[in-house]
Amino acid sequence: MSVWQRIYEEINDPDFVILSAAQDTGGEAVAGPIFDAANATYIQVVDTDHVISSAFNFINVPSAAWIDEEGRIVRIDEGTYAQLHEIGNDEQSITFGTDVYSPALKDWVANGADSVHVQSAETVSSNIRQFTREHLQANAAFRLANLFRSHGHSEKAERYWEMARELHPESINYFRQNLTLSEEGSAGESFMKLRGEYISQGKDYYRPLDIDL
Numbered sequence: 001m002s003v004w005q006r007i008y009e010e011i012n013d014p015d016f017v018i019l020s021a022a023q024d025t026g027g028e029a030v031a032g033p034i035f036d037a038a039n040a041t042y043i044q045v046v047d048t049d050h051v052i053s054s055a056f057n058f059i060n061v062p063s064a065a066w067i068d069e070e071g072r073i074v075r076i077d078e079g080t081y082a083q084l085h086e087i088g089n090d091e092q093s094i095t096f097g098t099d100v101y102s103p104a105l106k107d108w109v110a111n112g113a114d115s116v117h118v119q120s121a122e123t124v125s126s127n128i129r130q131f132t133r134e135h136l137q138a139n140a141a142f143r144l145a146n147l148f149r150s151h152g153h154s155e156k157a158e159r160y161w162e163m164a165r166e167l168h169p170e171s172i173n174y175f176r177q178n179l180t181l182s183e184e185g186s187a188g189e190s191f192m193k194l195r196g197e198y199i200s201q202g203k204d205y206y207r208p209l210d211i212d213l
Helices: 002-011 028-038 051-056 101-114 121-127 133-150 154-167 172-179 189-201
Strands: 019-023 043-047 063-067 073-079 085-087 094-096
Touching: 002 028, 002 101, 019 028, 019 051, 028 043, 043 051, 051 063, 073 101, 073 121, 133 154, 154 172, 172 189
Parallel strands: 019 043
Antiparallel strands: 063 073, 085 094
């Protein structure tokens, strides 16, 4: 968050808006301090039911859509890290993120439709993950699980949570959200194992960035 705040200040354009939506069933109590620590001045939303991820069919965070002044999506569904990151120590360390995303974003803000990073409608359409009946059912089950959990019905919450996972197993959002409620957290051993499986099997953890600088 602090990196994006720096980028937001560097761009310093009144026509450029960042809408950052924390996908977290923990609500303000969990996500709020992260925004506060970054001293973020862009728009911040805590999305307890993952409504935004559901609308764009994002399966992992952070992901984003670039939307121009006419409301047209010009890029969508990419791993939107603002810089390279490294977590862990020694053999357990992993590197993730990229240094090319934020320069591309700055180019788009400066040049608009003339930016080389603006994608055609055909490319954007092909990059949007298509909804299936099961995906829509998973979204409904996920929200029911959150509703039951908020009212203390843990057994029903777990039932609908597992239903969501079974209906949309590709959603890392669902997987990581469940981990935030565990002692190990969303970036612990279970997540590292899943990430390793995705990488070894060549599965779509994040779509490769189509950006050349």
